[in-house]
Amino acid sequence: MYVTITKRLREAGFRATPQRVAIYMILAQTKAHPCAERVYEKLHSEFPSLSLNTVYKTLQTFEELGLVRRLDTGEGICRYDANPAPHIHLACRACGQVVDIDYDGKYILERMSQYVKENGGHEVCDFNLILYGYCRACSNGEASSN
Amino acid sequence: MYVTITKRLREAGFRATPQRVAIYMILAQTKAHPCAERVYEKLHSEFPSLSLNTVYKTLQTFEELGLVRRLDTGEGICRYDANPAPHIHLACRACGQVVDIDYDGKYILERMSQYVKENGGHEVCDFNLILYGYCRACSNGEASSN
DNA sequence: TTCAGTGCAAAGACTTTGCACTCAG
DNA sequence: CTGAGTGCAAAGTCTTTGCACTGAA
DSSP: OHHHHHHHHHHTTOOOOHHHHHHHHHHHTOSSOOBHHHHHHHHHTTOTTOOHHHHHHHHHHHHHHTSSEEEEOSSSSEEEESOOSOOEEEEETTTOOEEEEOSOHHHHHHHHHHHHHHTTOOEEEEEEEEEEEEOHHHHTTOOOOO | OHHHHHHHHHHTTOOOOHHHHHHHHHHHTOSSOOBHHHHHHHHTTTOTTOOHHHHHHHHHHHHHHTSSEEEEOSSSSEEEESOOSOOEEEEETTTOOEEEEOSOHHHHHHHHHHHHHHTTOOEEEEEEEEEEEEOHHHHTTOOOOO
């Protein structure tokens, strides 16, 4: 994992700084789709000098490199996901967490691309599908936080 | 149309002020999915005293009443759509416009709800599907501006 | 060594809050 | 009349920009 990110950055002509590696590791090791602020908090003990600004810039760089995917869940913040493949998310209206849905995003992309091409003539490259509702825990009435 | 919005506001226990009616009319008469700022601009000649603040508050009210749907297209702004039914949008990466895709959103909602219920046990109420790509004009290389 | 990357501070964009005034019902 | 709604100003939140310093290659 460490090797992978270092290698990928260098191959793309970017420097593999400790900050970048650490930020990537945080994202790769979680399924919580954290926002910039959250990544910053998680790294604060390990990198006391790390600035939030650097987190923003790094996440932007990662997004441009396709290492990371930006998620707009309508909360007014950007969350980040280290899984860059098109996939679906469910945003829980009770606890606020964003969970991955195990559904073939590629299939959706292909079907929608074809449909939209035929009905309207538009070209589709990517999609963002967010489901709003209640995660299992919350719809079962279990207490939860986040 | 005018009657409709007035009636619906009153039925919900809200006052049908000229500002509210005007803001709704703007949204109902366009397919451009304007943001708050844009709505404000469009009404500035008719309502010189209208404040951007009121536009924000009104759009929020409309959203809560289900009269209007909020769209996050990843531009960092909120766009609004007077069609509250679940449907699909395509955001053009060239000209920036957001176009409606004529596809049965209800069908997607039902299918995804069932899938997610069975695989994960989550409850789905709504969805937001944005396709990213190029609108017909832009993918044909035609000049265009928003 | 050298410049991409970092960190600080400040600015920017969009949105919300607080409060006195106004007008819809 | 009366309080929901408006408009002004100010503040807040998330994100970006500018610039000198630093450390990866």
